[in-house]
Amino acid sequence: MNPLKIGMISFAHGHAFSYLNSLLSIPEVEIIGIADPKRGRVADVISKHGIAYYDDYRSLLEQSMDAVVICSENVFHAELTIAAANKGIHVLCEKPLGVGADEMNAMIEACNNNNVQLMTAFPCRYLPAVIQAKQAVERGEIGDIVAIKGTNRGTAPSGWFVDPKLSGGGALLDHTVHVMDLMCWITGSEPEEVYAYAATLFDEKLDVDDAGMIHVKFENGTFGVVDTSWSRRAPFPTWGDVTLEIIGTSGVISVDSLGQVNELYSQEAGTGQWNYWGDNMDLYLVKAFVQAIKQGDQVPISGEDGMRSAAVALAGYQSIETGQPVRLRV
Incomplete structure (x- = not known):
């Protein structure tokens, strides 16, 4: 069975390190790369695990992948999620989903329009x-x-x-x-x-x-x-x-x-x-996301769940x- 190819955008939120460790422990997952404008935040992990690094998330999204995990500063969640959705990439987004009702609706709409799933990280x-x-x-x-x-x-x-x-x-x-x-x-x-x-x-x-x-x-x-x-x-x-x-x-x-x-x-x-x-x-959260995407099931914690809270x-x-x-x- 082909591995699920996953990228990660931003390690601004500390949960990203736990999510990365969780992904690395799942045999059917392949980490495609990490994008972060501040290389110092990810220097240790890309060196330790031999993961490709991108200073611009757009370059990462040009790679062939199935899903992306977003752990950026809150105000960038919408921009990054919509960009991934428009590339046909499923999204696991750190909480809070967004900082405004309009942008959260836009995130959900972009994922629906591109037939990809949006999961909110509520471990x-x-x-x-x-x-x-x-x-x-x-x-x-x-x-x-x-x-x-x-x-x-x-x-x-x-x-x-x-x-x-x-x-x-x-x-x-x-x-x-x-x-x-x-x-x-x-x-x-x-x-x-x-x-x-x-x-x-x-x-x-x-x-x-x-x-x-x-x-x-x-x-x-x-x-x-x-x-x-x-x-x-x-x-x-x-x-x-x-x-x-x-x-x-x-x-x-x-x-x-x-x-x-x-x-x-x-x-x-x-x-x-x-x-x-x-x-x-965090491991159970990531496993649930991976399983849903691989099996074509509905993710257990939706974008709507994230927007509600x-x-x-x-x-x-x-x-x-x-x-x-x-x-x-x-």
């Missing part, structure tokens, strides 16, 4: 605790869902993540989308109304928000709230968390998505550390400006 769907919680909900173990409380707290990033011209927003955009996707997936319902708060509380030098709470009402009547803050300080033993508390009419499910850790204490490190030993969610975050910023709830177009 949290492949966390064991999340999967088990969804299965328990589907079995009716907690009755009907009334509300969900979630967190995606992390350590403040740097570089382009805190440059609104490249990121499109701060913590509210960065950390809403993962948990909101899980909420939509678990409830099976669409978000219809958003109310949010965001501010710069932890580092006043930032040009973006680093603290936020976003409240959502779903079509089926479920209420959700997510703490999206970059509130983990340097001494904290891990970079962040993804948690859910799913409240039903007959019970509650508490999810600590990244709770499979060993506690490590060493004088060298100077502080306690949590070393995650659980399943590699990003739209909630963008509506959150609108709510902050007006001080009022914002209804989503459904």
